[in-house]
Amino acid sequence: MIRDTEQTGKRAQSKAANRQTILEAARAVFARLGVESATVRDIIRDTPLAAGTFYNYFKSKEEVFEALAVDSTTRFRPILAEVRSSAVDLETYIRAAYRAYFTFLSDENAEAIKLGTPHMALIGVRVDTPEMKAVVAEIRADLEARFDEAATGKVDTEYITAAAVGIAREMGDYMLKRRPVDVEAASATAADLFLSGVTSLGIQSKL
């Protein structure tokens, strides 16, 4: 057990840093054991903190997980916003968005990738938090904004969005399992397939 009684270590420097300490430990533990199998004890054991301290910051393991998911999503959102504002049409948006997502996924799981692949793809995928739903809603809005008028009413944008997201999730899992992790290949394949699909569906980019 790591102990830091003198309050001089990096970890315990600031009181508020404890929250961050717990979050980091939780991320590592979740990656190692899986969210469901992990226990609060596992998390605090990876921390110089005492068991009781956990409860000064979080009510339960679920709350940490939620915070972690929010955290990931929060960091992804500005990236997606940047993609949005830089995109000139549907194609550039889609290509940039897939690349951004796969890059993010790869970065988030960098440590797990180095170690092996247990419980990979933890963050950013397979998590149905309100924040993730909000991101999906943003993507849907982005798509709709870029579909030409002719498409309105003709296609079901919720399904199209689901398809885009499904491709990202599933391909993301496979990408993480492969060595080397090739973000470019995954991005290109996903974007090619999705773009061709929607185009042939009769949807044209607005711009």
Added chain:
Amino acid sequence: MIRDTEQTGKRAQSKAANRQTILEAARAVFARLGVESATVRDIIRDTPLAAGTFYNYFKSKEEVFEALAVDSTTRFRPILAEVRSSAVDLETYIRAAYRAYFTFLSDENAEAIKLGTPHMALIGVRVDTPEMKAVVAEIRADLEARFDEAATGKVDTEYITAAAVGIAREMGDYMLKRRPVDVEAASATAADLFLSGVTSLGIQSKL
């Protein structure tokens, strides 16, 4: 709580009936609480049986789950096989496969659909059992068998398969959440998008 409605007495239930009772309770509990959170006690509590009885039939929660997953997959595989043998080309295969999957998904979750939707899409999705992996491998083989030679080496069939599966999974979730559950619409959209996508990727159906 599942009860012996015919009032023939607990003992009169045949052995096989008890097994079925447990399986049904487990299916319900898994749908309600999620597989990981559910406990053996949760399952037997949903049963008129005693705690110990569970262990006359299954060694652990995982074994019930496995039985349930095998069961679902076992029932889906012949359906997919029928689709395979009836298909004359890539398009008919894809259309029939998506329809088959969405139909199956809808049927499997019929009860959950009626009740509400917590932990929906339990069966057939989000489940990485060996059986499910085998099904995915079958689909991949089906796709490869139907891609023309020109596609060989040009496309990454693992990624393409992942995309097909991802579309199915994600769209399946949305389909189950909508009322009415419209299998036809989901199938058509998924198939249209995927087929256009792969076709534009330069892949032609062999036949």
Added chain:
Amino acid sequence: MIRDTEQTGKRAQSKAANRQTILEAARAVFARLGVESATVRDIIRDTPLAAGTFYNYFKSKEEVFEALAVDSTTRFRPILAEVRSSAVDLETYIRAAYRAYFTFLSDENAEAIKLGTPHMALIGVRVDTPEMKAVVAEIRADLEARFDEAATGKVDTEYITAAAVGIAREMGDYMLKRRPVDVEAASATAADLFLSGVTSLGIQSKL
């Protein structure tokens, strides 16, 4: 599981033989797992009989053990009686008694000796049943009968008997652990030591 539904096997031939079947299985199981660790289930599992049948013959594992101990002691008693009637004096009694005991011990544990030595020396040692106490009482009476009058009141025959028994028990354990199991050597050493001891204590054989 061994099953013998046709009632033709040696095992199930006679109804009363079931008791014997259980006793034999119990002896083997106790030797393998130890009395405390063994369960009723372990015993019936080594039997072609059903769980419930056990309770037609014994109330509990302890009762079987008791029966087994009684059985052993019952078989040892006539041997000791023979020794008693053949002995002409203290020395011939002691020598014959130790030899008889070590021989019996070796025979009883023959199977365990062949297999290895788990939970050896089960029968005839370390067991404080009423029967064993009776045997000890017999030995004490035998000793007293052979001590000369001068010894009466001078020595504590209970302690002397305890010493004789203690030597037998402890040396018996060591004898069983050695290979080859040498009954003669153990008997001679035990008898020499005990006889010299009591003789020097001022006790002379009556005859």
Added chain:
Amino acid sequence: MIRDTEQTGKRAQSKAANRQTILEAARAVFARLGVESATVRDIIRDTPLAAGTFYNYFKSKEEVFEALAVDSTTRFRPILAEVRSSAVDLETYIRAAYRAYFTFLSDENAEAIKLGTPHMALIGVRVDTPEMKAVVAEIRADLEARFDEAATGKVDTEYITAAAVGIAREMGDYMLKRRPVDVEAASATAADLFLSGVTSLGIQSKL
């Protein structure tokens, strides 16, 4: 039930006190029910502590037992060492050793003697821990060291040691059952008998 008589509150008990509380309860429970039959719950039930607390101190019942056995043997060993260094020859060693052992046995079981005698002679006898084996090995070495050269090869020191130990064990049991518990009588009888025995076996003390 062991209680915190000083009324300082459970929390005020020092950690070490809880460990001691558990050890004492375990000693009592083992004496009452026997080591094998006793359960962890039996132990904590004899304690004002909660079930989980047990596991803050010991991993299992076996670990408590081990701690208890080590404890007893640890306390007996220096006593035996003192006997060894004070002894001038075989006779003084044997007499002092038996007296030391019977005294120790009487002290260890003082409480049980007062209460009654179920599962008596728990400590120091009938317990085949590594520590007890080490003590027996020490005794054997002590004996060999005190046997004259002429005895070497002629007698089996393992058997002789077994005899010495067997006498101690069995006579110890009887001693504890008698009232009053007479350590001197037991020691004298055991030593007389054993010494006469080995002497007549042709063994002379070295000194």
Added chain:
DNA sequence: CATGAATGAGCATTCATTCAT
């Protein structure tokens, strides 16, 4: 605020025992 020992509810699992067949 931090600590970490104590808590006791809860879980998986085993097992002796019963009893309808």
Added chain:
DNA sequence: GATGAATGAATGCTCATTCAT
């Protein structure tokens, strides 16, 4: 009598959570 599935009490153990310090 024999059967063996059902029973449910009991066990070892873990864990989230509390709270005195």
